[in-house]
Amino acid sequence: MRQQYFLAPTLRDTPADAEVASHRLMLRAGLIRQLAAGIYTYLPLGYKVLRKIENIVREEMDRTGAQEMLLPALHPAEIWQETGRWDVYGPELMRLKDRHDRSFALGPTHEEVITGLLRDEVNSYKKLPLTLYQIQTKFRDERRPRFGMLRSREFIMKDAYSFDLDHEGLNKSYAKMYEAYHKIFERCGLDFRAVEADSGTIGGTDTHEFMVLSEIGEDTIAYCDACAYAANIEKAEAVQTTYEQWATDPSPTVETVDTPGVRTIEQLSDFLQVDRKQIIKSVALEVDEQVVIALVRGDYDVNELKVKNLLQGESVRLLDESEVHSRLHSVPGFVGPIGLDDHVRLVADYSVRGIEQAVVGANEQDKHLIGVSAERDLALEDYYDLRHVVEGDACPKCQGTIRFAQGIEVGHVFKLGTKYSAAMGATYLDEQGKAQPFVMGCYGIGVSRLLAAIIEQNHDEHGLIWPKSVTPFDIHLIAVNMKDDHQRALAEEVYQRLLDNGYDVLFDDRDERAGVKFKDADLIGIPLRLVIGKKSKERIIEYKRRRTEETGEMSVDKLMAHMAEMWSQL
RNA sequence: CGGGAAGUGGCUCAGCUUGGUAGAGCGCCUCGUUCGGGACGAGGAGGUCGCAGGUUCAAAUCCUGUCUUCCCGACCA
Known part of the structure; x- marks a missing residue:
């Protein structure tokens, strides 16, 4: 290509709106231009790289036996209503109406469409297993698109879906994809980790995220410095902490003390001159419709996702201040586990076990309780892993120590099971002639995000430095x-x-x-x-x-x- | 959605406090000189100052509303 007529408009000055390196350099080197927040044009140079990345993905997918196809980007509302996700997916689903006032969505993901297709087209165990994939533009109305191509509203994704007879088959399909993903990211020249993750709204059980290590990554990865263990911080297991580590003398009786205006753990620790480990933090949550108080030792934070998963809920959120009054009959900043209404569910982290002479909120303005014994005074059935891991924690798999790193999620593999096939009645006939739901997996790669992630790891103060495999x-x-x-x-x-x-x-x-x-x-x-x-x-x-x-x-x-x-x- | 910042030519920005003529650098076009790490000189094109309303003899500038973009947070594949 002769550069004289090649449309690669380079910029001397950095565009004011670009903060992160990949965004800045993609604009400056003439790879992309922005049309609106989170919506970009690929110029010839950017598109050339994108196609190279797509081809790496395509080759590795084909090598697993997956078949490429192309599903529609425009989806009728009905198919999303079948699985209930028309309501559940929320405002991130881009919705529109046609001239007859019929509702449609621009596809953010394709479980519904592919499952609907297989329901009609595959009816026999003889046709399974089957894995299909596509490379296509996806639409998600992100609350806050940011970092250029790293979180955009229109982006290019490779999504694959596997259909198996049973879970054993799914495990094989999943393993193949897991391996293919390693090859893809290696070929892209990336420093990455596969980490255990939570499955989020897509649903399912087992799931791994592929994280490109980068300081600007939006996800925190907890990894072991000794073994291969790595997990998203939302998922990372906290090792059960034992009683002996912070035992104090047995508690005398519970007393109420005045703590005017003392609302945070830090203030409380200073005010009462106690170690943070002696405070039991009470976090007011709502899991589905249920009001829940989660207890954790004062120096830790509650992992809301773990609470949700423990109670097998669909959603979790913090109660806001007015709800603490109205639904919990307590006072923000002074919430505690003693004297709560019967309808409130109390759950506790392992770190609370055995604390003596503990400080807790009194559910009264400007008052806390002291001299609380976790065993004696809290009606707890059991203790669970409900806290966020912290750096320095013990590794759950070996004797190593947990460290943190930031990562950019470029791929995600899920075991969906029968969540979608059951909801949509997508079944095959087994050898006995009995209808069975497909056992599904789904596997995504953010192709356009991958482009940005490659740049994040391959640039210097002068500009881009392409790995051989994806150079334009x-x-x-x-x-x-x-x-x-x-x-x-x-x-x-x-x-x-x-x-x-x-x-x-x-x-x-x-x-x-x-x-x-x-x-x-x-x-x-x-x-x-x-x-x-x-x-x-x-x-x-x-x-x-x-x-x-x-x-x-x-x-x-x-x-x-x-x-x-x-x-x-x- | 909460907080913050910003919208002036393709890009980076000044002008706004104190209302009166729209500016600079880069980029673009022409001519000349230059020619191994973002040259120099001369000439030129290009802007309803985000949009709407208001105040005023007069608004880029003051007031109100609104839209857009970016950052932090919340949220989230």
Whole structure:
């Protein structure tokens, strides 16, 4: 491609609205332009990379035996109503009406559509297992699109769906995908971890997220410094903490003390001169319709998701201040586990077990209770893992220690089971002629997010640095001075020879000064650069590797041998 | 949805406090000089100052409303 007419408008100044590196560089290097919040145009350069990523995904999917297809992006409301997700999915579902006032949605994911298809088209155990996938534009009306392509409202996703006879089959399909995902992200040149996760609104049991390690990642990963254990912080197991670690003398009787205006654990710890570990934190939640108080030791935080999962609820949220009064008959900042109404469900984290002389809220303005014994005074049936892990926790799998890292979620694999097939009556006939629901898995990769994640891990202060596998061009050929006849002629010759030998070349044939060309080349980040300049009369040209900045010279007559060697070393 | 910031030519921004003529740098076009890390000179094109309403003889500037974008939080595949 000749750069003179190639639409890759580079910017000298950083667009004011771009904060994160990938967004900034994609705009500056001319990969994308923004149309609206979370909605982007892919310019030729950006689209070229995107297609390379798609092809890696496609190759690895095909290798597992999955079949590519394309489902509609526009979905009639009825199919979403069948599974109940028309209501459950909420405002993130982009909805619209046609001229007859019929409701539609722009697909944010395709469980309904694919399950509906299989319900009609596959009826026999003889046709299973089956895995189908597509690479397609998805729509999600994010509350807050941000970080450029990392969280957008219209994005490109690869979604795959497996259909099996039973859970054993699902496990095999899942394992294949899990392995394929590793290959895909390795081929993209990424530093990533597969982590255990919560399944969220898509539903299902087992699930892993694929996280690209990055400081700007929105997810926190808890990983072990000794073994392979890694989990999203929302899911990470907290090891049962034992009584002996913080036991104090047995409690005397419970007393009420005045604590005017003391509302936080920190203030309380200062005010009463007690260790935070001696305070029992009471968090007021609603799980589905049920009011729940979750107890955790004062130096920990409640993981709401764990509370929801313990009670097998569908939703969880904090009660707001007015609800603490109206539904809990307590006072915000002074909520405690003693003297609650019967309808309130009390659950406690392992860390609460055995605390003596504890401090808790009194459910009265400006009052706390002291001298509480968890065993004696709290009517607890049992203790559970309800807290967030913290750095330094013990690993749940080995003797190691938990550390945190930030990650960008680029892939997610779920075992759905029969959640959708049962809801939609999607069944096959087994060998006994009996109808059985498909046992399903679903597997997503945010392809456009992957593009941004690759950039987050592959750039420097000058611009992009493409991994070989996804680079938009193989070689950036620069003629320093297009007005010099020797240089121009040699550049044209080299360009043709590279093309003839199968290299994809961006040829900077613009009538620009050398500095402009070099700056743009650094910004665009093609891994190999060939510069045709002063020594063109001697048929000598220079090369530079973008990533290492290594430079050198070569004779044009040995061009192909050199290129083959340099390319193989990338 | 709560909090904060910002909308002036393609990009980065000044002007607004104290109302009166719309500016700079980069980019773009023409000519000349230059030509290995974002050149220089001269000339030129390009802007209903986000939109609507109000105040005023007069609004980019003051007032009200509204839309959009970004950041933090809440929320979330």
